[in-house]
Amino acid sequence: xxxxxxxVTHVDPDHHQIxxxxxxxxxxxxxxxxxxxxxxxxxxxxxxxxSKTIIRNLSESLRELLTKPxxxxxxxxxxxxxxxxxxxNFGYLKIGRSANVRRRFKxxxxxxxxxxxxxxxxxTRETSDGxxxxxxxAHICRVEALVHLELLEHRKIEEKCPGCSRxxxxxxxxxxxxxxxxxxxxxxxxxxxxxxxxxxEGEEKWVLKAREMERLGELSQPLFPxxxxxxxxxxxxxxSLRPRASSSTPWRDGKNKLGRxxx
Numbered sequence: 652x653x654x655x656x657x658x659v660t661h662v663d664p665d666h667h668q669i670x671x672x673x674x675x676x677x678x679x680x681x682x683x684x685x686x687x688x689x690x691x692x693x694x695x696x697x698x699x700x701x702s703k704t705i706i707r708n709l710s711e712s713l714r715e716l717l718t719k720p721x722x723x724x725x726x727x728x729x730x731x732x733x734x735x736x737x738x739x740n741f742g743y744l745k746i747g748r749s750a751n752v753r754r755r756f757k758x759x760x761x762x763x764x765x766x767x768x769x770x771x772x773x774x775t776r777e778t779s780d781g782x783x784x785x786x787x788x789a790h791i792c793r794v795e796a797l798v799h800l801e802l803l804e805h806r807k808i809e810e811k812c813p814g815c816s817r818x819x820x821x822x823x824x825x826x827x828x829x830x831x832x833x834x835x836x837x838x839x840x841x842x843x844x845x846x847x848x849x850x851x852e853g854e855e856k857w858v859l860k861a862r863e864m865e866r867l868g869e870l871s872q873p874l875f876p877x878x879x880x881x882x883x884x885x886x887x888x889x890x891s892l893r894p895r896a897s898s899s900t901p902w903r904d905g906k907n908k909l910g911r912x913x914x
Contacts, residue, residue, distance in 0.1 A: 717867065728790075729788060731838070733747060736767070737768075743823070746830055750787065764815075788838050797837045806820075807822045
């Protein structure tokens with residue numbers, strides 16, 4: 652229950668339960684959760700995230716991840732992608748996964764003592780009895796990996812969080828519109844059940860379906876292709892302004908109009 656704050660303890664975010672929310676979450680809910688603790692809410696310090704693997708081409712990396720068989724954790728957990736933000740640190744988003752976004756939200760608020768808000772998911776869907784329910788998505792670990800990979804160039808690390816003294820590695824310097832669009836894209840795709848079990852008896856092996864393999868080129872294209880560097884754009888613009896050689900120029904390749912090589 653929301654009123655029983657002491658009944659909710661810190662748990663691992665990889666739990667998997669259906670989420671029912673009586674009201675949309677807002678900053679007022681954060682203050683309710685933190686009424687018995689102190690809000691630190693400092694300006695965070697970020698540094699670039701360094702991937703353990705070298706990413707030379709985002710589309711190829713997405714293709715590799717899409718065609719990789721589902722792992723045990725991919726098969727085990729359901730849930731939703733969430734996009735949180737901290738008041739006073741606009742432009743930075745916490746993007747992760749949870750089977751219970753409400754509880755994960757409270758964990759972050761309590762653990763790090765920050766004013767947190769939610770950009771996604773939007774708790775507006777209601778059941779017949781008026782409860783607000785978040786639909787779970789299967790293989791949520793794979794969904795999270797796809798979202799994080801597509802937004803890799805924006806990923807940051809929060810160094811030594813003032814609220815809990817830990818390093819948080821799931822922060823992104825990106826617009827909420829872009830983050831939400833990428834999250835919705837991969838969650839919607841996973842709802843189409845793109846993987847199937849082709850394992851032998853007694854051994855599961857979930858792989859991408861043939862229909863998805865046929866459209867792999869389309870699937871592996873990011874929603875927001877990386878823009879060319881500003882220096883490259885400037886050079887291309889300058890090149891377009893340079894005068895081109897006229898087709899009536901009498902001297903070409905060392906020959907005159909009569910085809911005789913010039914001396």
